[in-house]
Amino acid sequence: xxxxxxxxxxxxxxxxxxxxxxxxxxxxxxxxxxxxxxxxxxxxxxxxxxxxxxxxxxxxxxxxxxxxxxxxxxxxxxxxxxxxxxxxxxxxxxxxxxxxxxxxxxxxxxxxxxxxxxxxxxxxxxxxxxxxxxxxxxxxxxxxxxxxxxxxxxxxxxxxxxxxxxxxxxxxxxxxxxxxxxxxxxxxxxxxxxxxxxxxxxxxxxxxxxxx
Ligand code: T5A
Numbered sequence: 001x002x003x004x005x006x007x008x009x010x011x012x013x014x015x016x017x018x019x020x021x022x023x024x025x026x027x028x029x030x031x032x033x034x035x036x037x038x039x040x041x042x043x044x045x046x047x048x049x050x051x052x053x054x055x056x057x058x059x060x061x062x063x064x065x066x067x068x069x070x071x072x073x074x075x076x077x078x079x080x081x082x083x084x085x086x087x088x089x090x091x092x093x094x095x096x097x098x099x100x101x102x103x104x105x106x107x108x109x110x111x112x113x114x115x116x117x118x119x120x121x122x123x124x125x126x127x128x129x130x131x132x133x134x135x136x137x138x139x140x141x142x143x144x145x146x147x148x149x150x151x152x153x154x155x156x157x158x159x160x161x162x163x164x165x166x167x168x169x170x171x172x173x174x175x176x177x178x179x180x181x182x183x184x185x186x187x188x189x190x191x192x193x194x195x196x197x198x199x200x201x202x203x204x205x206x207x208x209x210x211x212x
Contacts, residue, residue, distance in 0.1 A: 007099065007131075008132070008133045009134045013147075022194045026198065033088075039094060040069075040096075053066065056154050071120075074123055082094070102169060107172070135186035139160055
């Protein structure tokens with residue numbers, strides 16, 4: 001049986017990395033084989049693309065180049081890692097995926113949604129995540145958390161308005177796909193955030209078992 005594909009999303013500093021460890025503990029407790037990965041990245045080539053994308057530079061990166069680099073890394077990641085792992089029956093837990101492209105390049109940069117959908121079809125075919133946890137916090141709190149942790153990368157240099165649009169983009173994604181997406185209030189203390197994540201995971205597990 002094919003494995004399940006879980007993604008975790010949200011704006012900057014929302015707590016994805018922190019909560020991935022918690023999700024891994026849940027997967028371990030269920031005795032599931034899984035692979036934890038991230039985007040951009042996940043293979044040597046895609047990690048190099050990640051470096052290209054995140055590096056601060058004097059040259060202005062054009063929106064189309066940014067979009068195509070995201071999907072170039074994703075194509076490699078899917079081909080080399082995600083598809084084979086799911087095919088072997090293991091689960092995949094991925095820190096960001098195509099929802100990030102709709103939120104950042106679509107809602108944030110203003111690139112056309114139908115263009116992103118076309119690339120999504122070329123690169124992914126019908127593959128979509130089975131469950132997406134969207135961690136949500138006011139932009140300023142996330143940026144503050146992120147800045148306390150490390151120096152800003154190229155995306156984190158953007159203005160607050162950019163991240164407001166990205167946040168709205170994620171909320172729209174969740175509204176349009178409520179079966180797959182669960183919004184988690186990540187402004188709460190970690191223990192409360194993880195309780196909400198746990199409820200979402202158990203509900204997903206129950207419905208997966210039900211559907212065989
Ligand atoms: N991108 C990506 C696109 O534009 N398009 C795409 O298609 C894709 C895939 C890199 C960038 O790429 C862009 C989006 C990104 O800008 P990334 O590495 O996932 O993606 O970047 P970040 O969102 O910047 O990830 P971070 O690692 O910065 O943030 P996290 O993982 O969300 O946050 P985390 O866990 O490191 O937490 C930040 C701090 O907050 C604390 C933590 O201890 C940590 O110090 N914290 C809390 N504090 C209080 N209460 C809580 N509940 C807390 N939870 C965490």
